[in-house]
Structure formats: C-alpha cells, structure tokens
Amino acid sequence: MAGTIVADTLTHSTAGSVTTDYVVNGSAKAWGRYSHNDAAFDDSFNFSSAVDQGTGDARLTFSSAMVNDDFSCTATASNNSARICVFNEPSTTTVDIEAFGTTFANTDLAQGVTINGDLA
Amino acid sequence: MQTPDFKGTHLFDRLCWAKENLEAHQSDYRVVYEDSIDECAKILVPDPNWMACAMQGGILPPVWVYHELAKDEAQPDFKKHTRGYLLHETEPVEAMTEEQAIEYLIMKDVPQHIWKSWNDGNKPKMVICRKEQLPSTREWRNAWKIADDINATDLAA
Numbered sequence: 001m002a003g004t005i006v007a008d009t010l011t012h013s014t015a016g017s018v019t020t021d022y023v024v025n026g027s028a029k030a031w032g033r034y035s036h037n038d039a040a041f042d043d044s045f046n047f048s049s050a051v052d053q054g055t056g057d058a059r060l061t062f063s064s065a066m067v068n069d070d071f072s073c074t075a076t077a078s079n080n081s082a083r084i085c086v087f088n089e090p091s092t093t094t095v096d097i098e099a100f101g102t103t104f105a106n107t108d109l110a111q112g113v114t115i116n117g118d119l120a
Numbered sequence: 121m122q123t124p125d126f127k128g129t130h131l132f133d134r135l136c137w138a139k140e141n142l143e144a145h146q147s148d149y150r151v152v153y154e155d156s157i158d159e160c161a162k163i164l165v166p167d168p169n170w171m172a173c174a175m176q177g178g179i180l181p182p183v184w185v186y187h188e189l190a191k192d193e194a195q196p197d198f199k200k201h202t203r204g205y206l207l208h209e210t211e212p213v214e215a216m217t218e219e220q221a222i223e224y225l226i227m228k229d230v231p232q233h234i235w236k237s238w239n240d241g242n243k244p245k246m247v248i249c250r251k252e253q254l255p256s257t258r259e260w261r262n263a264w265k266i267a268d269d270i271n272a273t274d275l276a277a
Contacts, residue, residue: 029132032167037258040146040165046135048170049229052163054262059162061229063170063180064131064207065189068200092193092201093186108258119132120189120204 029071030062030115033078036099036108046115056099056106064119065092071117073097078110085111092120123178131207134179135169142176144168149222150254153234153246154266161264163254166225174224177215181207183227190232222248243268 011017032044039052051059069092075085077099084100095115101107121141126134151164173179185206192203216224226235230246238246247266255264 039163041167041169043144044167044169045139046132047167049167049225050165051229052165054160055258063135063167063173065186065201065204067204092189108261119130120201120207 025118026116028114028116029064029066029119030060030113032060032113033110034058034060034097034113035110037110042110053096054106056101056108057096058098058111059089059094059096060113061094062092062115066115067118067120068092071115074114074116076112078112087113121176123176126178126212128209131181134212135173138173138176138179139169142169142172145171145175145218147171147218147222148251149218149248150251151222151226151230151246151248152254152266153230153238155231155234160262161266164225164229166222170225171218171221174216174221175218178212180213180224181210182213183224185210186228187232244270 007020009017009019010023030044030046032047033042034040034044034050035042036052036056036058039050039058041047041050046063047060048063049061051061053059069090071090073087073090073095075087075097077085083102083104086098086100087095088098089096095113097111097113099107099109099111101109124137126137146168147166149166152161153164154161188203188206189201192198192201213224226246234246238244244266247270
C-alpha cells in the first residue's frame with residue numbers, strides 16, 4: 001500500500017528508542033461516543049452497530065474482532081449526574097455498556113468507550 | 121473514490137483507511153427484535169462509519185467469516201481466536217446497497233436464533249423499520265415490545 005513505513009523501532013535523536021510493538025499494542029482498537037438518549041453513535045471507530053437494550057443499556061459490536069474477551073474497556077459518561085459506568089458480558093465481538101445515575105438506576109446519557117487489547 | 125486492493129490487508133488497516141477517506145452514512149433503518157419474553161425489545165442501530173464501508177465495497181469480509189469465528193468462540197475450550205486470518209485474508213465483499221448492508225448487518229450482529237426463525241411463532245420477533253416508526257420519546261423504554269397485531273403480510277407491504 002502507498003505510504004507504508006515498515007519499521008520495528010523508532011529512534012529519537014536524543015530521547016532514545018521505542019519498538020513499534022508499543023505503538024501497535026498500545027493503540028486503542030475501538031472507540032466510540034454513544035448517546036443512550038438518541039440510541040446512536042455520535043462518532044466511532046471499529047464498531048458495526050449498537051443495540052439499544054433499554055434505558056442506559058447498550059451492546060456495541062466490533063467490526064474487527066478481538067483475539068479474546070480479556071480486553072480492557074474504559075467507559076465514561078458526559079453528564080455530571082452519572083455515578084457509575086460499567087461494561088459487562090464481553091465477547092470477542094461485543095461489549096455491553098451501562099450508565100447509572102444518582103439513584104443508581106440505568107440512565108440515558110452520552111457515554112465514551114475505549115477498547116484496548118489485541119485484535120484477532 | 122476507488123477502494124484500494126485490500127485483499128490480504130488487515131481489516132483494522134482497512135477500517136483506518138475508510139475512517140480517513142469515506143463520509144459516514146447515517147442510516148434511517150432500525151432493526152427491532154425480541155430476544156426474550158422477559159426483556160424489552162432491542163433495537164439495532166447501524167454504525168455510520170460501518171455503513172460507509174459496506175456501501176463502498178472492497179473493505180468488509182463476507183459475513184460467513186464472522187459466523188466461523190462465532191463457532192470457534194462457542195467451543196467450551198475456547199481461549200483465543202486462531203483463525204483471525206479469515207477476517208484479513210478472505211476476499212472482501214463488493215459494494216452493497218443500503219438495504220443489502222442492513223441484511224448483512226442482521227446476519228452479523230443479531231443473534232442467529234432470532235434472524236433464522238424471525239417469523240416462527242405467533243408473531244414476528246424481528247422487524248426492520250424506519251427510525252421515525254419508533255416511539256418519538258423513550259418513555260416506558262424498558263417495556264417496549266413489537267406490536268402484537270403486526271404480521272408478515274404487513275411487513276411485506
């Protein structure tokens with residue numbers, strides 16, 4: 001492919017070197033901002049769909065699967081009434097995200113999600 | 121824009137190209153399905169960037185690839201995928217219409233036991249509709265169900 005650089009190591013003139021494994025393995029493999037209110041992505045990468053499973057509860061499906069279900073998911077919510085954001089029931093192709101409000105009930109909010117781990 | 125020849129290119133790299141070069145497509149289609157009588161209806165919403173890939177062609181693998189990976193994952197001794205190469209080395213599918221993309225997405229992201237028998241039983245357990253056909257507010261969201269009086273003839277009309 002045009003524009004490809006093949007390298008195992010990146011070296012700075014004074015600050016030292018880092019292998020490109022760090023870049024590949026450390027990069028997010030999927031991210032998205034999902035609005036439970038609209039039941040839709042505002043923007044995303046490496047997701048094929050979101051399933052609205054009820055108030056404050058959604059299942060996100062990857063386009064490019066993860067190698068196993070031990071990946072890391074970081075979830076946040078863009079509303080100061082949010083108390084807890086959780087992810088659960090991960091598989092190599094899906095992750096469920098939920099947002100809870102001040103009464104610890106599922107609440108419709110905008111959620112940010114980032115997935116780190118290894119791709120299949 | 122012409123899709124580069126992506127055969128053998130890692131799917132993640134193809135998605136990176138698409139994110140940079142394609143305009144996201146926000147589909148009005150929604151897929152409503154019922155997975156359990158004890159749960160509310162679930163609503164599948166296509167991802168706009170994924171829709172762009174599907175309609176562009178030459179990016180996504182055939183849907184059977186995902187089914188093969190799902191079979192592997194369903195094995196009791198599954199630890200990790202060893203056939204991920206299917207995602208990357210299988211010839212990508214050609215450009216789809218929006219409707220074909222939704223059909224592909226149903227087969228990819230809706231549980232197989234739903235779409236394979238969507239019309240078995242007293243009423244359909246899966247319906248493709250437009251966004252505006254859903255309730256306009258999310259009031260009573262956790263009690264939403266597919267209407268009892270809907271039938272396959274209505275859906276075909």
